[in-house]
Amino acid sequence: MRARATDTSWVVSGVLLALAIALPKFASGYVVDVGLTIITYAILGLGLNIVVGYAGLLDLGYAAFFAIGAYTTALLETLLHFSFWATLPFSLVFAGASGVVIGYPTLRLRSDYLAIVTLGFGEITRIVATNLDITGGPNGIYGIEPPSLFGFEFSSPRSVYVLGMAFFIVVLVFAVRLGRSRLGRAWTSIREDEAAAEAVGVATLRVKMLAYVIGALIGGLAGSLFAARFGTIDPTAFTYLQSVTILIVVVMGGRGSIPGVILGALIVAGLPEMLRFLNLWRIFGFAVALVVLMLLRPQGLWPAHVRRAAPRPEEETVAHEAEAAEAAGKETEAAVSLADSGGLEAAAARETLLEVHDLERRFGGVRAIGGITFQVRSGEILALIGPNGAGKTTVFNCLTGVIRPSGGRLVWRGEPLGGGAPHRNVHRGIARTFQGIRLFNHMSAFENVLIGMDHRLHTALVAELVGTRAARAEAAEHGALGQRWLDLVGLGARASEYASDLPYGDQRRLEIARALASQPRLLLLDEPAAGMNPTEKHALMAQIRRIRDLGVTVLLIEHDMALVMGVSDRIIVMDHGEIIAQGTPAQIQNDPVVIDAYLGTAEEDDGPDATDGEKSLWG
Numbered sequence: 377m378r379a380r381a382t383d384t385s386w387v388v389s390g391v392l393l394a395l396a397i398a399l400p401k402f403a404s405g406y407v408v409d410v411g412l413t414i415i416t417y418a419i420l421g422l423g424l425n426i427v428v429g430y431a432g433l434l435d436l437g438y439a440a441f442f443a444i445g446a447y448t449t450a451l452l453e454t455l456l457h458f459s460f461w462a463t464l465p466f467s468l469v470f471a472g473a474s475g476v477v478i479g480y481p482t483l484r485l486r487s488d489y490l491a492i493v494t495l496g497f498g499e500i501t502r503i504v505a506t507n508l509d510i511t512g513g514p515n516g517i518y519g520i521e522p523p524s525l526f527g528f529e530f531s532s533p534r535s536v537y538v539l540g541m542a543f544f545i546v547v548l549v550f551a552v553r554l555g556r557s558r559l560g561r562a563w564t565s566i567r568e569d570e571a572a573a574e575a576v577g578v579a580t581l582r583v584k585m586l587a588y589v590i591g592a593l594i595g596g597l598a599g600s601l602f603a604a605r606f607g608t609i610d611p612t613a614f615t616y617l618q619s620v621t622i623l624i625v626v627v628m629g630g631r632g633s634i635p636g637v638i639l640g641a642l643i644v645a646g647l648p649e650m651l652r653f654l655n656l657w658r659i660f661g662f663a664v665a666l667v668v669l670m671l672l673r674p675q676g677l678w679p680a681h682v683r684r685a686a687p688r689p690e691e692e693t694v695a696h697e698a699e700a701a702e703a704a705g706k707e708t709e710a711a712v713s714l715a716d717s718g719g720l721e722a723a724a725a726r727e728t729l730l731e732v733h734d735l736e737r738r739f740g741g742v743r744a745i746g747g748i749t750f751q752v753r754s755g756e757i758l759a760l761i762g763p764n765g766a767g768k769t770t771v772f773n774c775l776t777g778v779i780r781p782s783g784g785r786l787v788w789r790g791e792p793l794g795g796g797a798p799h800r801n802v803h804r805g806i807a808r809t810f811q812g813i814r815l816f817n818h819m820s821a822f823e824n825v826l827i828g829m830d831h832r833l834h835t836a837l838v839a840e841l842v843g844t845r846a847a848r849a850e851a852a853e854h855g856a857l858g859q860r861w862l863d864l865v866g867l868g869a870r871a872s873e874y875a876s877d878l879p880y881g882d883q884r885r886l887e888i889a890r891a892l893a894s895q896p897r898l899l900l901l902d903e904p905a906a907g908m909n910p911t912e913k914h915a916l917m918a919q920i921r922r923i924r925d926l927g928v929t930v931l932l933i934e935h936d937m938a939l940v941m942g943v944s945d946r947i948i949v950m951d952h953g954e955i956i957a958q959g960t961p962a963q964i965q966n967d968p969v970v971i972d973a974y975l976g977t978a979e980e981d982d983g984p985d986a987t988d989g990e991k992s993l994w995g
């Protein structure tokens with residue numbers, strides 16, 4: 377059924393594209409001219425869509441890249457007599473380089489600050505173009521030669537249309553392939569939850585930079601086409617209003633949706649022309665229509681499909697084989713190879729995986745961790761327990777690189793750990809789940825897991841975009857392994873469901889699968905049983921043991937004492953940022969200092985919703 381709908385939409389898209397290509401054959405010169413304007417906005421919209429739609433970064437100065445491309449072509453053609461084609465690489469380099477220069481410092485900022493900086497960049501670019509002599513000041517640059525290829529000159533509007541259409545098709549194919557690639561997946565994860573994306577191994581700053589720079593390249597390309605089309609440019613074409621118009625193309629069409637962007641371009645560039653008989657009123661009418669539209673369809677006219685990728689048939693076959701193997705009494709997880717990370721071997725060796733020396737963390741006057749020292753040995757299940765506010769999550773945040781310790785040392789497998797972005801720690805083998813579930817809700821369960829694995833891919837992005845045999849083979853292998861991680865936590869059959877549609881317990885399991893998919897040496901579980909019913913907690917205990925049996929060391933924060941006592945090899949008890957006891961479950965249960973700390977909490981806390989684990993001690 378779904379396949380048929382997809383086939384139909386391909387056929388419809390193909391027919392529309394063929395009609396658009398053939399437009400100069402049957403339409404008037406005026407219609408072709410409007411068509412070329414629509415194409416220019418569609419190219420610009422596709423570029424900005426990568427930034428705003430895919431990666432969720434608000435850019436209010438996109439016209440700056442359009443201007444850089446246009447001025448580069450105009451200057452190189454008129455001053456240095458370059459051909460149009462020879463100016464193209466320079467347009468791309470200058471637009472891309474400006475993307476890097478503006479993006480690198482600003483992409484660390486939150487989205488609203490980014491919007492202000494990009495707005496400023498757009499205006500500065502326009503003002504510079506208006507005031508420099510070399511750019512012709514307010515009069516701009518005249519006499520830009522039309523492009524020619526093998527003796528054919530693209531001077532008539534119809535021939536420039538054909539050239540514009542060729543540019544559009546290249547950008548379209550590129551944007552579609554990008555959206556479906558691992559980079560597209562990473563952009564979506566950042567748009568959904570940037571901190572979670574970083575915590576599962578996405579190099580968020582680099583990935584955002586790529587969105588910004590690729591968007592800039594496409595803007596530059598559109599600028600060159602614009603200069604070639606008119607033969608003259610001036611700063612009025614690159615105002616703030618132009619940036620907003622391109623943004624309207626994306627937002628009105630549907631952020632992240634390629635058909636939406638094309639529809640947006642059709643409306644933004646085509647509708648005012650159709651309403652020309654209304655004279656000035658058309659602008660008013662257009663503005664009113666826009667407001668009504670945004671009220672009625674804030675998601676855009678043709679919203680993006682929510683990512684719902686599921687394993688491909690060959691991957692499903694592997695998954696079913698795995699299920700069959702399980703039915704035959706073999707362990708599914710045996711199929712999940714940790715051999716390359718040496719997990720099982722290391723577990724057997726019981727090496728010291730992590731050393732924490734005098735770890736300290738202050739928040740202003742609050743000493744959340746007060747100089748604690750402990751070790752994590754490979755292959756153990758170590759629980760970190762303590763009353764609310766004891767500092768447990770702060771320890772996790774220091775270990776994962778989310779926050780920097782105020783003092784002390786972390787040693788990971790003999791090497792200092794610290795500094796650098798959190799994704800680096802994931803790549804080094806430390807994965808985590810969150811106290812409050814942080815899945816990528818508008819992605820399938822399968823894609824959530826793939827995000828955790830993507831940094832392990834070897835094929836280059838370019839090979840993936842081109843679709844080389846090696847890239848396809850690796851992607852299939854990658855998908856099959858992703859399916860196995862889902863099987864491992866019992867979610868194999870729900871691979872194609874949106875994360876947000878899963879029941880609470882399944883969401884917790886999916887978070888574990890996503891963390892495991894990065895093939896960590898150490899898995900940090902932050903209150904994994906929170907909100908689970910007794911049956912689910914029981915299953916979770918078995919799951920944690922299975923994870924350990926795979927060779928993954930587990931560091932667990934949990935308030936449910938029955939679970940902690942049932943599953944842990946060792947327990948560390950924290951209170952007020954200090955370690956007050958450590959030992960086996962039996963030792964901890966009988967430790968008077970621990971009992972005191974917990975009973976103290978229970979007595980102080982008379983509220984009806986105090987955690988069971990704290991009040992009843994060992995459950």
Ligand SMILES: Nc1ncnc2c1ncn2[C@@H]1O[C@H](COP(=O)(O)OP(=O)(O)OP(=O)(O)O)[C@@H](O)[C@H]1O
Nearest residue numbers: 739742743744762763764765766767768769770771
């Ligand atoms: N970002 C922050 N800014 C200021 N104070 C913080 C911050 N994070 C934690 N704290 C403080 O540090 C202390 C330890 O908090 P933390 O969340 O690590 O405790 P916890 O043991 O994980 O508690 P819980 O079991 O409730 O999750 C608390 O007093 C908390 O208010």
